[in-house]
Amino acid sequence: MSNPRSDSTSAREIPFGRPMIGDEEKQAVMDVLSGPQLVHGPRAKQFERDFAAFLGPTAHATTLGSCTAGLHLAYVRLGIGPGDEIIVPAQTHVATAHTVEITGATPVFVDCEAATGNIDVRQIEAALTPRTRAISVVHYLGLPVDMDEVNALAARRGISVVEDCALAVGSRYKGVPCGLLGDIGLFSFYPVKHLTTAEGGMAVSRYADVVKRIEQIKAFGYDKSIDQRVMPGVYDVIQLGLNYRMNELAAAIGIEQMKKVPRFLAQRRKNAVALRHHLATLHGISVLSDGDAAKTHSDYCIAAVLDDRLAPHRGAIMNSLKERGIGTSVYYPVAVPLTKYYSAKYGHSAAAFPNAHRISTQSIALPVGPHLDESDMARIAEGLKSAIEGVHL
Numbered sequence: 001m002s003n004p005r006s007d008s009t010s011a012r013e014i015p016f017g018r019p020m021i022g023d024e025e026k027q028a029v030m031d032v033l034s035g036p037q038l039v040h041g042p043r044a045k046q047f048e049r050d051f052a053a054f055l056g057p058t059a060h061a062t063t064l065g066s067c068t069a070g071l072h073l074a075y076v077r078l079g080i081g082p083g084d085e086i087i088v089p090a091q092t093h094v095a096t097a098h099t100v101e102i103t104g105a106t107p108v109f110v111d112c113e114a115a116t117g118n119i120d121v122r123q124i125e126a127a128l129t130p131r132t133r134a135i136s137v138v139h140y141l142g143l144p145v146d147m148d149e150v151n152a153l154a155a156r157r158g159i160s161v162v163e164d165c166a167l168a169v170g171s172r173y174k175g176v177p178c179g180l181l182g183d184i185g186l187f188s189f190y191p192v193k194h195l196t197t198a199e200g201g202m203a204v205s206r207y208a209d210v211v212k213r214i215e216q217i218k219a220f221g222y223d224k225s226i227d228q229r230v231m232p233g234v235y236d237v238i239q240l241g242l243n244y245r246m247n248e249l250a251a252a253i254g255i256e257q258m259k260k261v262p263r264f265l266a267q268r269r270k271n272a273v274a275l276r277h278h279l280a281t282l283h284g285i286s287v288l289s290d291g292d293a294a295k296t297h298s299d300y301c302i303a304a305v306l307d308d309r310l311a312p313h314r315g316a317i318m319n320s321l322k323e324r325g326i327g328t329s330v331y332y333p334v335a336v337p338l339t340k341y342y343s344a345k346y347g348h349s350a351a352a353f354p355n356a357h358r359i360s361t362q363s364i365a366l367p368v369g370p371h372l373d374e375s376d377m378a379r380i381a382e383g384l385k386s387a388i389e390g391v392h393l
């Protein structure tokens, strides 16, 4: 394989995402492999303490196999099933809806705001019915949802609020970290997210009892965790449960990643500020908002939404960027209710979700991750400008 850096005539590659794994993570994994404990060990506990400390003194946290596992557990905890409804945003990762659907309950989709991609909270009330059990929100690309409005609606109805925080490490709403605004928050440590454990997730809450329940149902519904057992191997089972734990290898990586998260977030912020500045004067696109003074964005990526006349050329523009060594992505390529599965089952049409449909079909996600610096941001903006100019309208 050729090394792009070894060829001085070509600029270096700008991948959309790259896991930031250093010698510290490698050594930590080797240490686990040299020891006797691959699961149920001290590292998962340490990672939970570190992640909770990062969020603040009111946080409780428990490790998971993935964010999807955590979303599923959040609904298992609520005991939802056929006949129940959960409000979910139309523009999100399919996991947000699938984890409702798999319980037998029905995801009720609400369109997003055109300017932010976040669930349009003004449309939630009309979607509530006597069967609604929870409102599930996603802090889209790391921009906090209007949580005061969501929490007020949920409190009036006595229903739960689930926060999908997969892209929200570092996101804050009125100073409070995302994940501690609703009843439960779920984070993802998939390779291209803010930090990685290869696969992994974390459930957090300001309520200790919520996290305690998740701890039980993530481990078969045992009454005692390994360290609570008086006699080894002896436990009872007090409820249904699954195996959604995080292993010690992943947790060891997570502990090292947490030490670097402030640095990762600072670089993301610098990159995002630079890229937003460069894109501000570019014709043919609009950039999804970074919010207002009440909201701290986690700078997961920047979504450029192509104007209608450029939209049919999205593939060509992304290819042209790729030829310049610039990686892009799409978050997310089909509004969830319009995916084959959900449209076939529920008969949803694009007319009901115009903003989600527009963002999913017309946006390009541009990278701002800590593997990049501000000079890369200038290249991304120049590349996008040239790619747009190269489109034959």
Ligand SMILES: *Cc1c(COP(=O)(O)O)cnc(C)c1O
Binding pocket: 066, 067, 068, 069, 092, 093, 095, 096, 138, 164, 166, 167, 187, 188, 189, 190, 200, 201
């Ligand atoms: C990535 C992502 C998920 C899934 O996370 P996993 O850890 O891969 O299960 C869920 N929701 C959103 C919004 C995501 O971006």
